[in-house]
Amino acid sequence: MATAEPTSELLYLDDLRVGRRFRSGTHAVDAPQIKAFASAFDPQPFHLDEQAASRTVFAGLVASGWHTAAVTMRLQVDGGLPIAGGIVGLGGEVAWPAATRPGDVLHVESEVVEVVPSRSRPDRGTVTVRSETLNQRGDVVQRTTVKLLVPRRSQPNSALYTTEREDHE
Amino acid sequence: MATAEPTSELLYLDDLRVGRRFRSGTHAVDAPQIKAFASAFDPQPFHLDEQAASRTVFAGLVASGWHTAAVTMRLQVDGGLPIAGGIVGLGGEVAWPAATRPGDVLHVESEVVEVVPSRSRPDRGTVTVRSETLNQRGDVVQRTTVKLLVPRRSQPNSALYTTEREDHE
Numbered sequence: 001m002a003t004a005e006p007t008s009e010l011l012y013l014d015d016l017r018v019g020r021r022f023r024s025g026t027h028a029v030d031a032p033q034i035k036a037f038a039s040a041f042d043p044q045p046f047h048l049d050e051q052a053a054s055r056t057v058f059a060g061l062v063a064s065g066w067h068t069a070a071v072t073m074r075l076q077v078d079g080g081l082p083i084a085g086g087i088v089g090l091g092g093e094v095a096w097p098a099a100t101r102p103g104d105v106l107h108v109e110s111e112v113v114e115v116v117p118s119r120s121r122p123d124r125g126t127v128t129v130r131s132e133t134l135n136q137r138g139d140v141v142q143r144t145t146v147k148l149l150v151p152r153r154s155q156p157n158s159a160l161y162t163t164e165r166e167d168h169e
Numbered sequence: 170m171a172t173a174e175p176t177s178e179l180l181y182l183d184d185l186r187v188g189r190r191f192r193s194g195t196h197a198v199d200a201p202q203i204k205a206f207a208s209a210f211d212p213q214p215f216h217l218d219e220q221a222a223s224r225t226v227f228a229g230l231v232a233s234g235w236h237t238a239a240v241t242m243r244l245q246v247d248g249g250l251p252i253a254g255g256i257v258g259l260g261g262e263v264a265w266p267a268a269t270r271p272g273d274v275l276h277v278e279s280e281v282v283e284v285v286p287s288r289s290r291p292d293r294g295t296v297t298v299r300s301e302t303l304n305q306r307g308d309v310v311q312r313t314t315v316k317l318l319v320p321r322r323s324q325p326n327s328a329l330y331t332t333e334r335e336d337h338e
Contacts, residue, residue, distance in 0.1 A: 088215075094261065
């Protein structure tokens with residue numbers, strides 16, 4: 001992806017255009033982080049133990065794909081995707097073209113690929129964001145396309161901040 | 170989905186047929202778990218604080234979607250998806266039709282939807298699994314379709330246990 005636009009302001013649906021890009025800060029992943037996440041959520045040999053992992057298809061310790069997804073989310077919440085009202089994902093696609101390994105320094109590059117104001121709810125819309133999580137060598141360890149619920153600037157009482165419920169819930 | 174087949178054996182590509190179903194054990198999600206995951210990976214108000222969450226679109230504390238994904242993975246690793254060689258996901262689709270909330274007791278129901286032996290690597294293939302994560306009321310909190318790398322039984326030196334690397338890495 002091309003150069004991102006650094007920004008500190010929080011963006012509403014009205015501010016987002018197809019093609020707008022963002023770049024997150026970085027996070028260094030180490031073996032203790034990989035093993036801690038795996039112990040809680042994905043206790044498989046290739047995520048828990050270097051020796052056992054060396055005899056698997058991964059040829060060494062690798063992070064759970066869901067750990068890579070979680071680190072990606074943290075990088076986006078910490079400024080990598082400055083959406084007003086927070087990052088509320090409805091779903092999308094995820095792929096792990098390469099594994100995250102100990103010592104990898106990850107960052108996320110994101111691009112707006114669709115902006116759709118709601119026809120029934122004038123206070124909101126959906127924004128589809130395509131993101132790549134890259135390591136220090138530029139290898140893509142995760143690729144996602146996620147649809148987000150985003151408030152409109154023009155509505156002072158955005159439903160994202162009221163007790164109204166979403167239709168989909 | 171219909172009744173699952175409980176099984177304790179680990180299944181190879183050769184054992185899996187389209188339509189085969191699996192059902193995991195259960196996991197109870199509470200507020201401390203939700204806040205701990207969010208503090209590490211998704212520190213947004215609706216995942217961290219009941220009071221702040223009550224004023225958002227969720228009308229109360231909810232788990233990060235990636236937390237629901239991580240709990241789903243744990244339930245599948247703990248017998249919900251007994252694949253030989255482990256659960257190695259290449260990617261797929263994820264949706265969160267409803268949020269996971271404190272007190273929810275989750276389980277996962279999975280179904281094999283595609284089995285494709287590799288044409289170039291006789292020791293493996295891919296299996297696509299569609300899963301639903303449900304709470305105690307039967308609400309679907311996550312729906313995934315994930316492509317998995319699965320070894321063949323007929324190959325004693327399955328590459329999942331050697332140091333060979335995948336083409337896609």
